[in-house]
Amino acid sequence: MNHLKTLKTIQTPAYVADIAAIKRNMAVAERIKQEVGVKILLATKAFSMFSVFPFMKDTLDGTTASGLYEARLGATHFGPGEGKDVHTYAPAFTEEDLRTCLEYSNHIYFNSISQLNRFSKLVRQERPDAKIGLRVNPGLSLVKNSALYDPSSPCSRFGVQAHELSDEILEKIDILHFHNLCENMAEDSVTLINHISQNFGHALRTVSEVNLGGGHYITHANYDVNRLINSLKEFQQILDIKVTLEPGGALVYNAGYLVSTVLDIIENEKKIAIIDASASTHMPDVLEVPYRPHIIDSGEAKEKPHNYLLGGNTCMTGDIIGEYSFDTPLSIGDTLIFTDMMQYSFVKNTTFNGVPLPDISILHEDGRYELVKRFSYNDFEARLS
Ligand SMILES: Cc1ncc(COP(=O)(O)O)c(C=O)c1O
Incomplete structure (x- = not known):
């Protein structure tokens, strides 16, 4: 008071920014990391206040960017030299932007088959240590607050569809990326995880990692964190795969x-x-x-x-x-x-x-x-x- x-x-x-509240949110992320062994990244689109990154970096594994400058910001300010990840996704890259992103990012996610086919060789050549991801549209609408934020909405431009995931495509990638939630509670996280496990099992067995996106509102009072933990444990047991989460809003919710x-x-x-x-x-x-x-x-x-x-x-x-x-x-x-x-305010x-x-x-x-x-x-x- x-x-x-x-x-x-x-x-x-x-x-x-209220540091006591940020730390409370970090404690929730830490618990999920400890109990499941997942990576958790900060989606800087929600929160790019880099003066607060020192209070987050001991818990989080890095940042995830939606564009060129966020990638650079993450690499520059989120524990530089400490081996932190910088993941970068964009609905479409130009070659020039992609080359710049590769200077800062150790994970690049493409949104379409055409972008993957155009640029996967360039990524392998320019940055052999970088992982290549492909965004997938799971075709499952779970976002309730606004159609504006539902990546599975009709005619969505986000992600490839299940039938496009041929073996030839899967050979080119290391990670499948499913960002499909926005301010959702644990029951929706679990529904998404089960849906992915049931419908993308074959694809998940050919890659080494999966990114389950953001929108898991893990710090909300009504979010049942135990439910998420149990679901992730089961998912990892069945598929034997490394899992990353990349919440934005939840990490600074009410902070x-x-x-x-x-x-x-x-x-x-x-x-x-x-x-x-x-x-x-x-x-x-x-x-x-x-x-x-x-x-x-x-x-x-x-x-x-x-x-x-x-x-x-x-x-x-x-x-x-x-x-x-x-x-x-x-x-x-x-x-x-x-x-x-703190979320989606000054960044906009x-x-x-x-x-x-x-x-x-x-x-x-x-x-x-x-x-x-x-x-x-x-x-x-x-x-x-
Ligand atoms: C690809 C991607 N990852 C992560 C996030 C972060 O979502 P949230 O802030 O709802 O957790 C978003 C938000 O739009 C996104 O588009």
Whole structure:
């Protein structure tokens, strides 16, 4: 509770990583690793705050990238020189990008047969120690929160289909890759694992590794970690194969905040508070998924006596974070603390409208607040020309 007091005194807007919570999440990953013997990678698409990597690298085996710069970031900041993995997948590589990725990655995953056929020789020649993976579409829709995040949705562009996995193709690869979940609980992890085991047994016996992707929400209170552990143990026993998991969101779930200040309060049928953070630029998933972030000490709309629409500080009419209620009226200058703001937040930021980017900070276990980075006009200008 003390640390919340600290957050009410800082300059806003600011993303604040909570190291105690990160460590709690790492403990869950550590347990799965110890009990099953799997590798666990951080999907940096969800969380690329490299100043926090030192608190993660003792547990995790490396990073998994979705593109060129994430691959370089992982190689540069996640325990460089400590033998950490960098896995890189992209829906499609150019030859130039692939060559650069190979400088940083010891695992490359192709999304299609044509990319594999075009580039597998290049990978073997340029980086003989690198493993080649192929993404497979298991054709099993398990994502419930949004079709936008279901890799098995109709006409999905992700991964090859089961009938494309000929022996000739399997000879070219070392790993099969199944990323098919998003914020799913253990029953869906288990359904996926059973489905893969039953439908891809032949292919799995010809490769040496399998990557079961991300989206396993292992740190969520309702996620039955024992169920996952038992399922993975059984899977490994049957298939005698090395397993990798690459969660992103789960590793930083509920592990930090976006701290903002009320700038103005107006009224148009409802009370509207305008804050110095924005859904559009600072938490785009609020609009994209969409979802409603929690604010500490707030209630649902009309649940508590004082009700407000919360609006962001951009010109976009739809930059509304949601309708919230509070025990006491909001005032200009009040601090609002959004929770669970480490995943898919600052990695997706924009400087639309010239709105400043929030600070990036750390709340240490002893309550010390560390400002890691403050952005300026130069960061805005540098992305324009
Ligand atoms: C290939 C791949 N791996 C891992 C992840 C991480 O997923 P999550 O953050 O839901 O765990 C994603 C997310 O989109 C992904 O596309």
